[in-house]
Amino acid sequence: MRIDSRQYGGRCICGKEHQMSTRTCIIDSGVLRNLDEILKDEGIQGKRCAVYGSNTWNNPLFPHPHAEQEIVLPSEGLHADEHSTAEVLRQLSADTEVLLACGSGSIHDTVRYCAAQRGIPFVALPTAASVDGYCSSVAAMTWHGYKNTMNAVAPLLVVADLDVISRAPAYLTASGVGDMLGKFIALADWRIAHELTGEAVCPVIYDIMKDAVSRIWDSCLDTRSGDQKAFESVMYGLLMSGLAMQMMGNSRPASGAEHHISHLIEMRPAGLGAVNSPALHGEKVGVGTLIASRVYHQMAETEEISGCVRPYQPLDDGWLRNFYGDTLYPTAVEENLNDCLAAVTPEAIVKAWPAIREIIAEIPTEAEIFEKFEKLGAKRCLSDLEVPEELLPVLIAHSPTVRNRLTLMRVRRMLDLS
Ligand SMILES: [Zn+2]
Ligand SMILES: [Zn+2]
Numbered sequence: 001m002r003i004d005s006r007q008y009g010g011r012c013i014c015g016k017e018h019q020m021s022t023r024t025c026i027i028d029s030g031v032l033r034n035l036d037e038i039l040k041d042e043g044i045q046g047k048r049c050a051v052y053g054s055n056t057w058n059n060p061l062f063p064h065p066h067a068e069q070e071i072v073l074p075s076e077g078l079h080a081d082e083h084s085t086a087e088v089l090r091q092l093s094a095d096t097e098v099l100l101a102c103g104s105g106s107i108h109d110t111v112r113y114c115a116a117q118r119g120i121p122f123v124a125l126p127t128a129a130s131v132d133g134y135c136s137s138v139a140a141m142t143w144h145g146y147k148n149t150m151n152a153v154a155p156l157l158v159v160a161d162l163d164v165i166s167r168a169p170a171y172l173t174a175s176g177v178g179d180m181l182g183k184f185i186a187l188a189d190w191r192i193a194h195e196l197t198g199e200a201v202c203p204v205i206y207d208i209m210k211d212a213v214s215r216i217w218d219s220c221l222d223t224r225s226g227d228q229k230a231f232e233s234v235m236y237g238l239l240m241s242g243l244a245m246q247m248m249g250n251s252r253p254a255s256g257a258e259h260h261i262s263h264l265i266e267m268r269p270a271g272l273g274a275v276n277s278p279a280l281h282g283e284k285v286g287v288g289t290l291i292a293s294r295v296y297h298q299m300a301e302t303e304e305i306s307g308c309v310r311p312y313q314p315l316d317d318g319w320l321r322n323f324y325g326d327t328l329y330p331t332a333v334e335e336n337l338n339d340c341l342a343a344v345t346p347e348a349i350v351k352a353w354p355a356i357r358e359i360i361a362e363i364p365t366e367a368e369i370f371e372k373f374e375k376l377g378a379k380r381c382l383s384d385l386e387v388p389e390e391l392l393p394v395l396i397a398h399s400p401t402v403r404n405r406l407t408l409m410r411v412r413r414m415l416d417l418s
Contacts, residue, residue, distance in 0.1 A: 001027045001232055005135075005243050014202035018247040021154040022135050025239045027232050032125065032161040035065050042157050044123065046097025051088055051111050053078055053103035056127050061164050065100055065125065069093050073107070080109030081142045088114045098123060101155070104172065105131035105281060109139040112152040124155035128168035129176040129223075129234040131282055132254055134158060135242020140281070142266065145327060154246055158239055166231045170224070171280075173234065174378035177220045178286020180237045181372070182258040183213040184363045185292045189256030191359050193406040195352035197343045205244045205253050212237035217364070221375055257409035260399040261288030265387055269332075270325025271398065272391060279385040286378055287385055288399075293366045295396060296408055299417060300360040305353040308416045309346040315339060315401065323398055332401060340406045341413060349414060356408070 002024065009020035024042060031038070039045075050067035055075040057064075064070075071091050073084055088110055099122040101111035108124055108131075115122040116139075124134050133140055139152035187209055193199040215233045222230035244253040251259075262284035265277050277284065302308060315336055324332045373380040382389050400410035 001236065003027075003236075003239065003243070005246075008204075008243060008247055012202060012204055012247075014200065014204065016200075016202060019249070020243070020246055021137055021156070022158065022243060022246065023156055025135070025158040025160070025243075027160045027162065027235050027239070029162040029228060031159055032063050032065070032164065035125075035159060038157070038159060039123070044098055044121065044156060047093070047095055048098050048100055049092055049096040050100040050102050051107060051114075053107045056103040056107070059127065059164070061167055062102065062127060065102070067100060069096060073110070075103075078106045079142055080106045080113065080139060082144060084110040085113050085117075089117060092118065096120065100125055102127070104128045105133055105140075108134055108155075109141060109152070112136070112154070113139040113141065113150055116152045121156040122153065124158040126158065126160050126235075127164050128172035129165050129231055129238055130168070130172040130179075130280065131176060132179045132238045132241035133281075135239050135246065136251075137242075137246050138251070145267070148331075149251065154242065160235050160239070162228045162231050162235070165235060166223075166226050166228050170377060171283075173223050173231070174373070174376045175280040175282030175286070176234050176238055177216060177223075177282070177376060178289065178373070178378055179282035180213055180216045180234065180241070181364075181369055182256075182285040182289045183209055183237075183241070183254060185258040185289055185296070186252075186254055186256035187213070188296070188359050188363050189405075189407040189409075190252055192352075192356050192408050192411070195355045195359075196348050196411070197340075197406060199406065202248065202253075205247050208240055209244050209253050212240045217372075220372060224376065252405070255403075256405075257292045257399065257407040258285050258288035260402040260405075260407065260409065261285075261291055261395055263402045264395060264399045265385065267328060267402070269323055269328050269398075271323035271394060273388070275387050275391070277385045277387055279379055283379040284385055286373060287380065287382060290366050290369055290373070290380060291392070291396065292409065293363055293369055295412075296360045296363060297365055299408065299412070299415070300357045302417055303357070305415070306350045309349050310414050310416060311346055312342055312344065312414060314342070320401065335404050336401055338404065340404050341410050344406070344411060344414065346414065349411065360408075
């Protein structure tokens, strides 16, 4: 499969001019063996530096691309943070003209940040269908402990070899499926925000994402038998998530309440105690998706909302400080400075409630998602993530403060539902 992403650029029926940075995505079997030819066809020339995680470096299925320089980062404990990026920038030859990211999520975020710092393009060579960020133009970084998105660049080209991806460990694919099923929540949050505040929804992007997640819903269980068509669907969805973010200029089409739960666990605020989850991004998003699905469907059980709506109250400063602790508190305050919830009135909630309930009805139930995860062997509860189950109410209450974005989870602050 070849995605010519330039077709999504330009003037759209939503009225926006969508900017695309990625030119082409190729998803196929054995395609890495033709990499030199593909780079030539795409006009990507010059001295290359390939950046590997050590797992990919040692993977016999991954044909090492030709490169003038190679940098190998230890996969054990690898995160996209101030350390990994400093190490790549320290080693990187001054005359490198293109970076090749060889690995999964953390390597790609490290490389996309370094490419932006050096002002050079990069090519993505993903080794697993594990995460939705490959085509993203922002890097999901942990910068001095705070989970944040940093300015970076999207890949010019993605070459995803299904021979490599379909043989990646099953838990990596399960993580990618978790990241993708999260779009059911993200897309619902987007439409709910539109209902409540008139926030713009691009119908083209919405339909692309809805189609991508539906395909994965239908075919994800076939990855268990190594079916390359199923892997192609998962990879297509993961790449389209990044392309949708490029079109939108932010992560709205791909990230909602479920991602905020995942980010909060990664940030390790004081209020979560000594939590240090070793789980992958998509695994945490998967569990966040189960939680959000349960909470949203429970909310939708209330048909008549008018007696349950409270006027908007600003976030309590002491509540934020206690929860985030001294280190994270300043960033949390800055993030929530102009609380997007302030634009929502009780009247708007009452008026939009029937539409919101219809939107929630389209989200698969917790039991339906759980069944997929169980069959895939995916992580499916907080304790699977090494997060104590008793933190569930804390995660539900605090996760919306991770990002100042209107989600139904944030709207809960104005609702009194027993
Ligand atoms: Zn549009
Ligand atoms: Zn994600």
